[in-house]
Amino acid sequence: MTHTRPAPRVLALYPRRYRAVHGPEIAQLYRDATDGTDTRTRLREQADIAAHALRVRTFLSPRQPLGRFALTAAPYTLAAAVSIAAARTTTATTDALRDMDAAAWPATGALVTYVMTLAAGVSACTGRWPLARLTGAVALLLMRARAPVSGWLVPLLAVVVLMPGAAEPARTDRRLAVALAASTWLPVCAAALAGQSTPGLGMAGQLVPAMAVLGLRTAAPGCRPRHVLAVLAAALPWVTTPAGSPVGLAVVVAVLAAAWGVGRAAGRRGRAA
Incomplete structure (x- = not known):
């Protein structure tokens, strides 16, 4: 008709x-x-x-390069944002309970922002990406209102909000994103429960999760340059601190390049088998 x-x-x-x-x-x-x-x-x-x-x-449709990159990077950047929010919340909670000091709690705006970020992660894990984008947008609006939170949350959540709405990230990226979030948060949680004032993870502790996820994604079938860039973009909060000096920068570049090389070699062997 x-x-x-x-x-x-x-x-x-x-x-x-x-x-x-x-x-x-x-x-x-x-x-x-x-x-x-x-x-x-x-x-x-x-x-x-x-x-x-x-x-x-704005070139953010799934058929355009920028849109495809946002779709690929969204699970990883959301995982990084969730890890940061969980780490800040865990540390503040353990400090407040240990010292019985309410002043250790984050400000209300920061706490709500962290909760909305965690809610975005839960929504993504259950496959509700439209809700994840919505809660991520709310968190960004709260930061716009000058909520005292980590500055890394802005670019990380912006990728999630701008991802194409009619598509869903690949299963491999979703699973590795969960691994990235867990592997970067659990050491901080353990340190907080042990009563350490700082995580004290060192350069190795900051780089190992990024190296592992980068290597695994490179070895997975269908890896493209955008997948490598997506993992590196999400790992920035953990690699920029050790890369603050020339020696640290050299170490960061070397270990990430090694992880990429090992993953690429493993992927080639898997395809040849």
Whole structure:
């Protein structure tokens, strides 16, 4: 059946060339989805079209390189953000309970930001990525209100919020992201429970999780440069501290390059077997 209802005005948000090629198809899908529905449904469909148009304009659709990178990196950057939020919350909780001092608790804004970040991680683990993006956006808004939290959360959560909405990260990336979050948080948790004022993990403790995840992802089938860059981007909070000196930088580059090389060699042997 052919519909005569005009196309929604939000189609104008698409670039002209994209609209010329895909506009009629999008308009027809909109008509099919809203035929006989109420105003709320039509507004929701128009909001979805507008969001997709903005992603196309900002090169964040799943078919564009930047969008594919955001989709690949989102699980890892969210894992890093969750690890940081969990580490700060764990340390503050153990200090407050040990010293019976309420002043050790984070400020309310920081605590809510950490909770929203953890909620985003839980949503992602259960496959609810739209909810993960929403809670990540709330955390970013709280930081916009100057909540005193780690500055690393801003770029890490921004990748999650900007990832393409109609796609889901690959299973391999989701699983390795969980491993990254756990391996970077558990040592901090153990140190906090032991009563250490600082984790004292040293350079090796900061680099080992990033090395392991980088090597495993490089060895996995279908690894592309964007997968390597995604892991490195998420590992920045842990590798920038030891890389603060020339010697530390050399060590960081050497061990990450070694992890990449070992993973690549293992991947080649696996494909040849």
